[in-house]
Amino acid sequence: MLKAISVSDKIWWVGVNDRKTPLFENLWSLPYGVSYNSYLIDDEKVALIDGVKGEFFGEYLERIQSIVGARPVDYLIVNHVEPDHSSAIRMLRQVYPNITVVADKQALTLIGQFYGTSLATKEVKDGETLELGAHSLTFATIPMVHWPETMISFENSSGIAFTCDAFGSYGALNGGIFGDELDMHVYTSEARRYYATIVGRFSVNVQAALKKAAALPIKMICPSHGPVHRGEGVARAVKLYDGMSRQETTQSAVIVYGSMYGNTARMAECVADGLCRGGVADVKVYDAGTADLSWIIRDAWRSRGLALLSCCYNMGMFPAMMPVVEKIDNCKISGRVLAIAGCYSWSKGAELKPLQALADKPGWDLIENVVEVKSCPTEADEAALRGVGAEMARRIRAE
Numbered sequence: 453m454l455k456a457i458s459v460s461d462k463i464w465w466v467g468v469n470d471r472k473t474p475l476f477e478n479l480w481s482l483p484y485g486v487s488y489n490s491y492l493i494d495d496e497k498v499a500l501i502d503g504v505k506g507e508f509f510g511e512y513l514e515r516i517q518s519i520v521g522a523r524p525v526d527y528l529i530v531n532h533v534e535p536d537h538s539s540a541i542r543m544l545r546q547v548y549p550n551i552t553v554v555a556d557k558q559a560l561t562l563i564g565q566f567y568g569t570s571l572a573t574k575e576v577k578d579g580e581t582l583e584l585g586a587h588s589l590t591f592a593t594i595p596m597v598h599w600p601e602t603m604i605s606f607e608n609s610s611g612i613a614f615t616c617d618a619f620g621s622y623g624a625l626n627g628g629i630f631g632d633e634l635d636m637h638v639y640t641s642e643a644r645r646y647y648a649t650i651v652g653r654f655s656v657n658v659q660a661a662l663k664k665a666a667a668l669p670i671k672m673i674c675p676s677h678g679p680v681h682r683g684e685g686v687a688r689a690v691k692l693y694d695g696m697s698r699q700e701t702t703q704s705a706v707i708v709y710g711s712m713y714g715n716t717a718r719m720a721e722c723v724a725d726g727l728c729r730g731g732v733a734d735v736k737v738y739d740a741g742t743a744d745l746s747w748i749i750r751d752a753w754r755s756r757g758l759a760l761l762s763c764c765y766n767m768g769m770f771p772a773m774m775p776v777v778e779k780i781d782n783c784k785i786s787g788r789v790l791a792i793a794g795c796y797s798w799s800k801g802a803e804l805k806p807l808q809a810l811a812d813k814p815g816w817d818l819i820e821n822v823v824e825v826k827s828c829p830t831e832a833d834e835a836a837l838r839g840v841g842a843e844m845a846r847r848i849r850a851e
């Protein structure tokens with residue numbers, strides 16, 4: 453029988469690990485899987501905080517019943533309605549017909565839309581407290597992190613903040629649930645990838661949420677994906693989150709290129725060479741045709757330099773570069789040193805309109821020399837591209 457894992461006095465992790473879904477949101481790769489964390493407070497009233505994806509209901513119920521046995525669950529606290537946390541509602545209400553869903557107004561509207569209106573519900577407002585017995589939960593709404601209805605549930609006796617997607621990470625939980633009993637090297641990288649792909653666009657709201665959370669005496673952070681942060685891990689998690697939401701960058705660069713026959717790839721090598729000679733050692737080079745977009749975005753999120761190169765394809769940019777540019781734009785990456793370049797054979801130029809449009813948006817520090825190569829880079833082109841890399845290195849290191 454699968455068992456719940458103790459988080460604190462009478463507070464349990466009853467989540468599940470998903471090692472079979474290949475793509476999160478059917479978009480973002482899951483090489484290490486993902487966990488859907490749900491927590492149970494076993495008190496006079498029994499409360500679940502956040503649910504799991506419906507298809508894992510069997511394991512979920514085993515863990516719940518390993519604590520409560522045949523006793524009913526009174527409340528399901530919904531901090532966020534996205535179906536990876538809420539779709540088990542369909543089965544939960546069959547096992548626990550009297551369960552009351554506790555959420556803010558917008559969340560209850562969404563729950564009605566997804567699961568019908570037959571559920572018993574209790575609307576809670578920002579700052580309101582729900583008594584469970586020895587435990588009580590105070591709710592803090594954090595709109596648009598990353599849906600409009602999101603909130604943090606703060607348990608007053610233990611100082612635990614249940615933050616749902618905020619502070620979340622990809623990566624299934626390999627035995628332990630606490631950061632101090634797991635290989636955080638992997639989870640920190642996966643937290644960065646989760647942030648960049650899922651939450652990054654909403655960084656302004658994350659900053660507001662962090663300010664609000666700072667007023668709470670938080671001793672432990674229990675997110676809905678990935679490790680639980682306790683002890684010194686709490687400050688580390690907050691520091692990482694604060695830095696990511698301020699788009700804090702390191703002296704590093706990401707080069708992404710789209711190339712069919714290797715000529716644009718050669719151009720990218722020259723930019724990388726220039727960056728390295730210019731003193732930037734942390735350089736990641738990605739082929740847009742084969743690279744995983746989530747890795748590109750993860751690295752672009754923390755890198756001060758970004759170089760985008762495309763060959764010309766049917767009077768436009770190479771198709772595989774389009775999602776890269778769209779995601780960079782959509783998640784509002786900005787404030788970086790940017791280089792753009794292209795390769796073409798018979799048009800008037802390399803047809804870099806989407807890259808130019810990105811560069812024209814506020815906040816980018818564009819390197820003026822936009823190198824456009826005819827078919828295959830000449831020695832002079834290669835020198836110019838090395839120069840672009842060197843200039844990027846100079847600007848990266850100057851900041």
Ligand SMILES: Cc1cc2nc3c(=O)[nH]c(=O)nc-3n(C[C@H](O)[C@H](O)[C@H](O)COP(=O)(O)O)c2cc1C
Binds near residue numbers: 714715795796827
């Ligand atoms: C299917 C296809 C479409 C192309 N469309 C254009 C085009 O519209 N205009 C142009 O100048 N070159 C076009 N080219 C030429 C390439 O952009 C050019 O050969 C370039 O050197 C390819 O770079 P790569 O080696 O990095 O793939 C096209 C090539 C292919 C294979």
